[in-house]
Amino acid sequence: MTGRDAPDAATGYELRVAGHLDDHWAAWFEGLTLTLEADGTTSIRGVLTDQAELHGLLAKVRDLGATLISVTSVDTA
Template identity: 50%
Template sequence: MHYRIRINGHLGPSWREWFELLEIVEEVAGTTLLYGQLADQAALYSVLLKIRNLGLTLRSLETSEDEEESK
Protein backbone atom coordinates (compact mmCIF):
# COMPACT_ATOMS: atom_id res chain seq x y z
CA MET A 1 0.00 0.00 0.00
CA HIS A 2 1.25 3.49 -0.83
CA TYR A 3 0.79 6.38 1.57
CA ARG A 4 0.87 10.18 1.49
CA ILE A 5 1.22 11.66 4.98
CA ARG A 6 1.25 15.43 5.36
CA ILE A 7 2.43 17.12 8.56
CA ASN A 8 2.86 20.72 9.71
CA GLY A 9 6.39 22.12 9.58
CA HIS A 10 9.45 21.09 7.62
CA LEU A 11 11.55 17.97 8.12
CA GLY A 12 14.78 17.56 6.21
CA PRO A 13 15.87 14.44 4.32
CA SER A 14 17.98 13.37 7.32
CA TRP A 15 14.75 12.17 8.95
CA ARG A 16 14.23 9.54 6.24
CA GLU A 17 15.44 6.59 8.35
CA TRP A 18 13.04 7.59 11.14
CA PHE A 19 10.09 7.37 8.81
CA GLU A 20 10.42 3.86 7.32
CA LEU A 21 12.38 5.17 4.34
CA LEU A 22 9.45 7.25 3.06
CA GLU A 23 10.36 10.08 0.71
CA ILE A 24 10.35 13.48 2.42
CA VAL A 25 9.31 16.60 0.51
CA GLU A 26 9.25 20.06 2.12
CA GLU A 27 6.28 21.96 0.67
CA VAL A 28 5.98 25.70 0.13
CA ALA A 29 2.92 25.88 2.40
CA GLY A 30 5.09 25.10 5.43
CA THR A 31 4.20 21.42 5.45
CA THR A 32 6.12 18.23 4.82
CA LEU A 33 4.88 15.37 2.66
CA LEU A 34 6.01 11.85 3.54
CA TYR A 35 5.18 9.42 0.75
CA GLY A 36 5.96 5.93 -0.37
CA GLN A 37 5.18 2.31 0.28
CA LEU A 38 4.84 0.74 3.72
CA ALA A 39 4.88 -3.01 4.26
CA ASP A 40 1.73 -3.28 6.34
CA GLN A 41 -0.58 -1.61 8.82
CA ALA A 42 1.93 -2.11 11.64
CA ALA A 43 4.50 -0.07 9.68
CA LEU A 44 1.91 2.70 9.20
CA TYR A 45 1.15 2.75 12.93
CA SER A 46 4.88 2.96 13.64
CA VAL A 47 5.18 6.06 11.45
CA LEU A 48 2.09 7.66 13.03
CA LEU A 49 3.44 6.93 16.52
CA LYS A 50 6.74 8.63 15.63
CA ILE A 51 4.84 11.67 14.38
CA ARG A 52 2.93 11.83 17.67
CA ASN A 53 6.02 11.27 19.84
CA LEU A 54 7.89 14.05 18.03
CA GLY A 55 4.98 16.42 18.74
CA LEU A 56 4.27 16.94 15.04
CA THR A 57 0.79 17.79 13.77
CA LEU A 58 -0.74 15.38 11.28
CA ARG A 59 -2.54 17.28 8.49
CA SER A 60 -3.69 14.43 6.28
CA LEU A 61 -3.26 10.75 5.46
CA GLU A 62 -4.09 9.29 2.04
CA THR A 63 -3.73 5.73 0.80
CA SER A 64 -3.50 4.30 -2.68
CA GLU A 65 -3.06 0.87 -4.22
CA ASP A 66 -1.23 2.46 -7.18
CA GLU A 67 2.23 4.02 -6.76
CA GLU A 68 1.50 6.72 -9.38
CA GLU A 69 -1.50 7.97 -7.43
CA SER A 70 0.63 8.39 -4.29
CA LYS A 71 2.92 11.01 -5.85
Protein backbone atom coordinates (compact mmCIF):
# COMPACT_ATOMS: atom_id res chain seq x y z
CA MET A 1 0.00 0.00 0.00
CA THR A 2 1.35 3.43 -0.86
CA GLY A 3 0.87 6.57 1.20
CA ARG A 4 -1.83 7.76 -1.18
CA ASP A 5 -3.80 4.53 -0.75
CA ALA A 6 -3.83 4.69 3.05
CA PRO A 7 -6.87 6.47 4.49
CA ASP A 8 -6.41 9.04 7.22
CA ALA A 9 -7.63 7.38 10.39
CA ALA A 10 -7.19 7.97 14.08
CA THR A 11 -4.38 5.82 15.45
CA GLY A 12 -2.91 5.41 18.90
CA TYR A 13 0.79 6.22 19.24
CA GLU A 14 3.42 6.05 21.92
CA LEU A 15 6.55 8.14 21.59
CA ARG A 16 9.43 7.58 23.99
CA VAL A 17 11.95 10.31 24.66
CA ALA A 18 15.11 10.31 26.75
CA GLY A 19 14.81 11.91 30.17
CA HIS A 20 11.89 12.88 32.34
CA LEU A 21 9.80 15.81 31.13
CA ASP A 22 8.57 18.21 33.84
CA ASP A 23 4.84 18.49 34.54
CA HIS A 24 4.59 21.88 32.83
CA TRP A 25 5.11 20.20 29.44
CA ALA A 26 1.76 18.40 29.78
CA ALA A 27 -0.07 21.52 28.52
CA TRP A 28 2.19 21.68 25.46
CA PHE A 29 1.29 18.07 24.65
CA GLU A 30 -2.42 18.76 25.20
CA GLY A 31 -4.65 15.71 24.91
CA LEU A 32 -1.73 13.28 25.29
CA THR A 33 -0.61 11.39 28.38
CA LEU A 34 2.95 11.86 29.63
CA THR A 35 4.30 9.05 31.79
CA LEU A 36 7.66 9.15 33.54
CA GLU A 37 9.11 5.66 33.20
CA ALA A 38 11.39 3.93 35.70
CA ASP A 39 14.14 3.64 33.07
CA GLY A 40 14.53 7.43 32.93
CA THR A 41 12.47 7.97 29.78
CA THR A 42 9.13 9.67 29.21
CA SER A 43 6.35 8.10 27.16
CA ILE A 44 3.96 10.39 25.32
CA ARG A 45 0.82 8.48 24.44
CA GLY A 46 -2.49 9.24 22.78
CA VAL A 47 -4.70 9.04 19.73
CA LEU A 48 -3.73 11.13 16.72
CA THR A 49 -6.23 11.84 13.98
CA ASP A 50 -3.89 11.54 11.00
CA GLN A 51 -0.30 11.57 9.76
CA ALA A 52 -0.21 15.37 9.78
CA GLU A 53 -0.91 15.38 13.52
CA LEU A 54 1.83 12.78 14.03
CA HIS A 55 4.30 14.96 12.13
CA GLY A 56 3.24 17.94 14.27
CA LEU A 57 3.93 15.92 17.42
CA LEU A 58 7.33 14.89 16.10
CA ALA A 59 8.09 18.55 15.40
CA LYS A 60 7.22 19.42 19.01
CA VAL A 61 9.62 16.75 20.28
CA ARG A 62 12.29 18.14 17.94
CA ASP A 63 11.64 21.72 19.05
CA LEU A 64 11.87 20.62 22.68
CA GLY A 65 15.34 19.27 21.97
CA ALA A 66 14.45 15.88 23.42
CA THR A 67 16.09 12.74 22.09
CA LEU A 68 13.46 10.61 20.37
CA ILE A 69 13.93 6.94 21.22
CA SER A 70 10.94 5.33 19.51
CA VAL A 71 7.57 5.83 17.84
CA THR A 72 5.14 2.94 18.09
CA SER A 73 1.54 2.53 17.02
CA VAL A 74 -0.49 1.12 19.89
CA ASP A 75 -3.89 -0.49 20.30
CA THR A 76 -6.48 1.97 21.57
CA ALA A 77 -9.16 -0.60 22.36
